[in-house]
Amino acid sequence: MHFNEISFSPLLRGRITLPASKSLSARALIINALCGNDACPANLSDCDDTQVLLRALTERKTVTDIHAAGTAMRFSTAYFAAAAGEEHVITGTPRMCQRPIAILVEALRSLGADIEYAGNEGFPPLRVRGRQLEGGTVELPANVSSQYISALLMLGPVLRHGLEIRLTGKIVSRPYIDMTLGLMKHFGACAGWADEQTLSVAPVPYRKGTDYEVEADWSAASYWYEMVALSPDAGARIELPGLLENSLQGDAEVRHFFEPLGVSTEFTGNGAVLTKREKHGKEPQDYHLDLTRQPDLAQTLTVACAMAGRPFRLTGLQSLRIKETDRIAALRRELAKLSCHIAEANGSELSSAATAPPPPPAETVRIDTYDDHRMAMSFAPCALLTGRLRINCPEVVSKSYPGFWNDLRGIGANVSETREPSATR
Numbered sequence: 001m002h003f004n005e006i007s008f009s010p011l012l013r014g015r016i017t018l019p020a021s022k023s024l025s026a027r028a029l030i031i032n033a034l035c036g037n038d039a040c041p042a043n044l045s046d047c048d049d050t051q052v053l054l055r056a057l058t059e060r061k062t063v064t065d066i067h068a069a070g071t072a073m074r075f076s077t078a079y080f081a082a083a084a085g086e087e088h089v090i091t092g093t094p095r096m097c098q099r100p101i102a103i104l105v106e107a108l109r110s111l112g113a114d115i116e117y118a119g120n121e122g123f124p125p126l127r128v129r130g131r132q133l134e135g136g137t138v139e140l141p142a143n144v145s146s147q148y149i150s151a152l153l154m155l156g157p158v159l160r161h162g163l164e165i166r167l168t169g170k171i172v173s174r175p176y177i178d179m180t181l182g183l184m185k186h187f188g189a190c191a192g193w194a195d196e197q198t199l200s201v202a203p204v205p206y207r208k209g210t211d212y213e214v215e216a217d218w219s220a221a222s223y224w225y226e227m228v229a230l231s232p233d234a235g236a237r238i239e240l241p242g243l244l245e246n247s248l249q250g251d252a253e254v255r256h257f258f259e260p261l262g263v264s265t266e267f268t269g270n271g272a273v274l275t276k277r278e279k280h281g282k283e284p285q286d287y288h289l290d291l292t293r294q295p296d297l298a299q300t301l302t303v304a305c306a307m308a309g310r311p312f313r314l315t316g317l318q319s320l321r322i323k324e325t326d327r328i329a330a331l332r333r334e335l336a337k338l339s340c341h342i343a344e345a346n347g348s349e350l351s352s353a354a355t356a357p358p359p360p361p362a363e364t365v366r367i368d369t370y371d372d373h374r375m376a377m378s379f380a381p382c383a384l385l386t387g388r389l390r391i392n393c394p395e396v397v398s399k400s401y402p403g404f405w406n407d408l409r410g411i412g413a414n415v416s417e418t419r420e421p422s423a424t425r
Contacts, residue, residue, distance in 0.1 A: 008383055022217060026075055037208060043214045047402055048400075091125035098123060102123075111152075157190075164200050167199070225300070234276055239270075239271065257294075306342060337365050373397050
């Protein structure tokens with residue numbers, strides 16, 4: 001067993017260079033490839049997910065293993081479906097081969113794609129034979145993963161007749177769709193919302209030779225917001241250069257979500273500065289957020305509220321069941337180890353009525369990470385209150401934020417790596 005033992009210094013001060021946005025990097029890579037550009041976009045994320053997709057697009061192997069990268073699975077499936085004359089089998093980890101993809105496959109088939117299931121019906125691995133796609137109109141339930149929608153949207157400009165996507169029902173994760181549209185327009189596409197439920201992309205090719213530099217990752221910033229919120233240091237101050245106030249990233253809303261949890265954000269010419277917010281009188285305790293548009297912030301906010309003893313109710317979490325792990329179950333199980341008892345409702349809500357922080361544990365608690373990068377990073381700040389914490393399989397952070405543990409060391413935290421025989425527990 002490999003684990004990191006973490007403890008923090010009394011002061012929380014520092015300047016952190018965040019990784020580039022994983023979401024923007026993936027979209028920029030696909031659009032850049034569809035442009036036919038030789039050079040990669042600048043400041044790509046160095047995380048596993050981005051590197052897996054980069055290799056898939058550059059090496060173009062007959063068998064493409066995208067490991068645990070869900071974004072890469074969805075985006076590369078759509079991309080290779082339009083890569084005329086090529087044939088690829090796209091596969092991944094055992095968990096990836098349990099994650100459904102039928103909705104995307106059926107949508108691509110309706111546009112003329114030649115895709116077969118190489119294993120179980122409805123799941124990877126996939127055999128994709130690239131061809132010129134006709135395009136046209138597809139209809140999707142609006143509550144599907146936004147990555148399905150983005151994968152289709154980015155193909156729009158290279159389809160013979162363009163693309164129209166009609167969404168039925170309540171749209172989830174709309175900021176990620178808007179992020180995709182913003183990036184497409186940067187590269188010269190004619191794309192946008194035709195109405196509240198319809199997306200339209202004209203058959204106007206991307207502009208070859210367009211430069212693009214990926215901005216810093218707001219999702220990665222969320223863990224630093226959590227640290228400032230939980231830190232006993234009244235003068236806590238974290239500088240995060242490279243964060244844009246007018247960002248394409250939906251997770252930039254994290255700056256507003258953490259205001260009631262005691263964190264202020266000031267934008268400078270270089271990025272953002274996080275500090276403790278001064279409290280004024282008795283503030284409302286009710287904390288209710290609908291995270292339909294920002295599901296990747298759910299773990300950070302759940303842990304922050306639970307450890308701070310803040311009553312909360314988070315809704316719109318239905319997509320958490322099919323992420324790297326069942327994140328709802330994992331959160332409840334691991335927070336229980338810290339004496340935080342979280343209620344679940346409807347498979348899409350988490351809540352707690354606790355009005356005080358949990359008591360410090362009598363001994364060092366071990367947090368399991370379930371091959372999920374966000375579990376590791378959202379629980380690490382708990383050591384600010386527990387004094388010490390162990391994170392099992394800490395290497396999972398490489399999926400989105402490879403430098404996370406080194407950045408903790410950079411602010412004076414003690415992060416020691418330990419390996420022990422797997423039979424010892």
